[in-house]
Amino acid sequence: MDKSNHVVLDFYKSEYEETLRKFNLPEEQAMFTALPVDKMEEANNTVDQYPIVILSNQIPVGFFILHSSQRVKDYTTNPKALLLTALSINHSQQGKGYAKTGMDKLPEFIREFFLDINEITLVVNKKNIAAQKLYEKVGYRDTGERRIGAIGEQLILTYQL
Numbered sequence: 001m002d003k004s005n006h007v008v009l010d011f012y013k014s015e016y017e018e019t020l021r022k023f024n025l026p027e028e029q030a031m032f033t034a035l036p037v038d039k040m041e042e043a044n045n046t047v048d049q050y051p052i053v054i055l056s057n058q059i060p061v062g063f064f065i066l067h068s069s070q071r072v073k074d075y076t077t078n079p080k081a082l083l084l085t086a087l088s089i090n091h092s093q094q095g096k097g098y099a100k101t102g103m104d105k106l107p108e109f110i111r112e113f114f115l116d117i118n119e120i121t122l123v124v125n126k127k128n129i130a131a132q133k134l135y136e137k138v139g140y141r142d143t144g145e146r147r148i149g150a151i152g153e154q155l156i157l158t159y160q161l
Contacts, residue, residue, distance in 0.1 A: 007061075007101040009109045012040065012051035019060040020053070023090040031151060032128045034086045036063040052109075054089070054102035061093040062102050066114075072121065075147075075156050081119035082110065087131070103138040107161050118161045126153040 010016075020036040036051075043051040048069035054062030064087040072083040084106075089099050110117050122140070124131045132155065140157040147154045 006057050007098060008055050009102060009105050010053050010055055012053055016053050016060045020063060023088060025088060025091050032125050033088045035088060039065055039086050054098055056098060061098045062089040075123060076121045078119045080117050081121050082114060082117050084120055084122040099134055100138060110161060120159040122157050123147060123154045124157060125151060126155060
């Protein structure tokens with residue numbers, strides 16, 4: 001059976017909180033992203049941040065945030081873009097294709113809930129090869145622009161809807 005049928009994206013709901021709070025990441029991944037517990041409250045209390053949960057059979061396996069805030073303008077001049085940040089897959093669920101399936105489903109999710117959006121942009125650390133490969137595999141392209149972040153050079157990637 002195709003597992004992608006069992007993977008869905010959903011806006012954060014309080015019923016997901018307990019599982020999201022238990023997420024953990026190995027140190028070599030944690031340096032590149034944030035755990036959901038560190039981002040949920042801020043995202044829930046900020047008008048232009050949308051916490052999104054990757055679910056497998058209704059169980060949270062991943063998390064990320066979509067931003068429509070002023071922060072988007074730091075990475076693209078497109079006023080119809082969303083910024084994707086803080087993607088993580090719970091360590092115990094990694095290696096099962098959830099990140100790829102979740103990112104494959106993201107364009108459809110955005111078309112459904114963010115009607116005027118035509119671009120997703122994100123920033124990935126140059127040293128985070130696994131994430132770069134994931135984003136490349138699902139259709140993001142390197143804009144060629146770079147920023148210096150807290151732990152070094154960052155690539156700006158974009159996906160046109």
